[in-house]
Amino acid sequence: MKRRTFIGAMASGALTPWLAASAQPASRKKLVGMVSSFSARQIEPLRAALLEKLRDLGWREGDNLEFDLRLAEPTPSALSAASAALVARAPDLLIAQGNPTLDAMRPHSGAIPVVFLLVADPVELGLVVSLSHPGGSLTGFTNFETAVGGKWVDLLKDADTTIERIVLIANPDNSTSAPLARRIERDGRESGVSVQTVDVRDADGIERAIRGAAGSPRAGLMTLPDSLPILHQDLIIRLTSELRIPSIHPFRTFAANGALMSYGLDFPELYRQAASYADQILRGRSPADLPVQAPTKFELVINLNTAKLLGIEIPPALLASADETIE
The missing domain is CATH 3.40.50.2300 (Response regulator)
Known part of the structure; x- marks a missing residue:
């Protein structure tokens, strides 16, 4: 906001409404795409947990959020095709579930932010620079250590x-x-x-x-x-x-x-955590600044x-x- 506009807002007594509005998601509807190889029945409670947490954070599907979930067979070709179809829509954020999905999504995603779930060894596989500082367009949540x-x-x-x-x-x-x-x-x-x-x-x-x-x-x-x-x-x-x-x-x-x-892991809780990262990225934070989190329970x-x-x-x-x- 320009300085003269800000001063005008103060003079007109509009500062408080301006601050309240700035804390809300932008009016333009954001597009979040997700690829999963779970069945529709298996993914439903996880999708619900994700969207419920996003609603708590101010993102309402059909209002300021569109959520495009693509289900695919767990094969490289099917996951790649689903990822390419999502990227063609120019989403604001992508969610990848599992290593095979992330592997298939990366050639298409480019600079689009990606939150991954259930991905093992992201540092060893060269997906991120480090867990504390991912350093690129990817961040998210790991699943199991080999131990x-x-x-x-x-x-x-x-x-x-x-x-x-x-x-x-x-x-x-x-x-x-x-x-x-x-x-x-x-x-x-x-x-x-x-x-x-x-x-x-x-x-x-x-x-x-x-x-x-x-x-x-x-x-x-x-x-x-x-x-x-x-x-x-x-x-x-x-x-x-x-x-x-x-x-x-x-x-x-x-x-x-x-x-x-x-x-x-507690899967619904993991998806609620992913929603908190999605919220921060949709509001402008870079994935590079969000540490990759390992399971604790x-x-x-x-x-x-x-x-x-x-x-x-x-x-x-x-x-x-x-x-x-x-x-």
Whole structure:
């Protein structure tokens, strides 16, 4: 505001309304685009959490905000096409969910600010300069450090002490799958458990991997933090239940819907945090000034109904450490 205009506002008694208006989002509708490979049913509660927090911060869909969500199969080509279609609309901000989505989005996004979610090792992969000072157009929230793989192994072994082998389902199109799988294989050896990584890209591959696990006595199953198992969550839960295979997953929805255990992040809260970054960027702050945040809280969920179905008696110490039990 020019100095003479500001003085005029003071003289007319309009300073207070001017300050109130300046604290609100600009009148032009902002366009926020997001790409996810979750299903419509799976993404809905997360979309709702994001938009609810944005409303709390003054952004109302249909008023001063347009939110364009594109769902795509978890393949590089599909994610790239969805990203290109969004970028063609010249959004004010992009939201990328997971490493494969961010990898597919980056060639198209250019200087458009991007808030990422569930992205592992952004510094090691060269996505940002550092966690505290990203230094470019990207910032956001990481998901799991590789050390968490050992925790998954230990939790599954604690729940069922008879387990000698774990089949680990991995998506080779996710750049973080290989290093995380190697760490889990090493942690398994140290815990006296053989971990076999099986690369899959579709439902057929997932089914073959699970049936392969069922062919071995004292076997368990584990999935990595990736959109592919989320997309085929119902299949994984159905088969592990039918074949009596104890399993652990990084997403709460697995345990909530019938898998034995989950140990992972509070997803709705993560999306609310992403909304706070979106708010700051839409108001003019640079992503380069917003530090990449690592998770600080993980939740252990145990489904006792499934434990009973599998004939597993969860040890009292493990039950006591659970954040939630499902009966």
